[in-house]
Amino acid sequence: RYPSDLADERWALIEPVLTAWKARHPSASGHQGGYEMREIVNAILYQSRTGCQWDYLPHDLPPRSAAYYYFAKWRDDGTDQAIHDLLRWCAREEKGRKADPSLVVLDTQSVHSAASVPADTTGRDAGKKVPGRKRCLAVDVLGLVIAVVVLAASAHENTAGTALLDQVAASTPTVSTALVDQGFKNSVVAHGASVGIDVQVVERNPADKGFVPQPRRWVVEQTFGILSFHRRLARDYEHKLSSSASRVYWAMTDVMARRLTRASVPSRRAT
Secondary structure, three states, X not given: OOOOOOOHHHHHHHHHHHHHHHHHOOOOOOOOXXXXXXXXXXXXXXXXXXXXXXXXXXXOOOOHHHHHHHHHHHHHHOHHHHHHHHHHHHHHHHOOOOOOOOEEEEEEEEEEEOOOOOHHHXXXXXXXXXXXXXXXXXXXXXXXXXXXXXXXXXXOHHHHHHHHHHXXXXXXXXXXXXXXXXXXXXXXXXHHHHOOOEEEEOXXXXXOOOOXXXXXXXXXXXXXXXXXXXXXXXXXOOOOXXXXXXXXXXXXXXXXXXXXXXXXXXXXXXX
């Protein structure tokens, strides 16, 4: 087996959601499918962790046709996010917190895109000199993902912030405060007020030299670092922006399932 495969304890966290999904989507012919849902998830996590192409999935995992079929289905109907959110609620409650947060931290990360990614969904981040896409996250104080937005890297931070605030307000109405860095401007603060979220700009101390973590806001940087363990996220290889967001949900699902079952995380050096 592969280090990315779901152990019994981790599969038990996900299995009820996929069993219910399967029951709601019976085949018209009555055929139950040739692959177990657990193996489909193993294929998605293997690709997430190793970064391989669909056609290069090992032969003892379901083939591209089956793995991508379910990946796309779950991406489009929100099943991937439903699994992620369920584990996030469990992870927060295990830490003695309420299921949904009252405070989030927003930030963006520009990543290079693969040559096969459609040009109309990419751009160049003029500040960071990165051609590709912009991965935008809203996370709670534990660094768990609340919202994901993927844009062309040329998109301004204000566009990213507005999109994140809209998603947070729609999915997590308990959020009342958002922390952002100085890259986000007054329009984001104003938009936050319009959706009932107090956006606070965390300013950098002018005396600081080099990289200095900002109190409370550093957790989003930690989350970006954790996501880098999943090589599929080292670049943006996805044709659709929704697929890029789905990759973040699957990576964090893997992270949270390991935390909840006290499973060890494979070393970066070993992969």
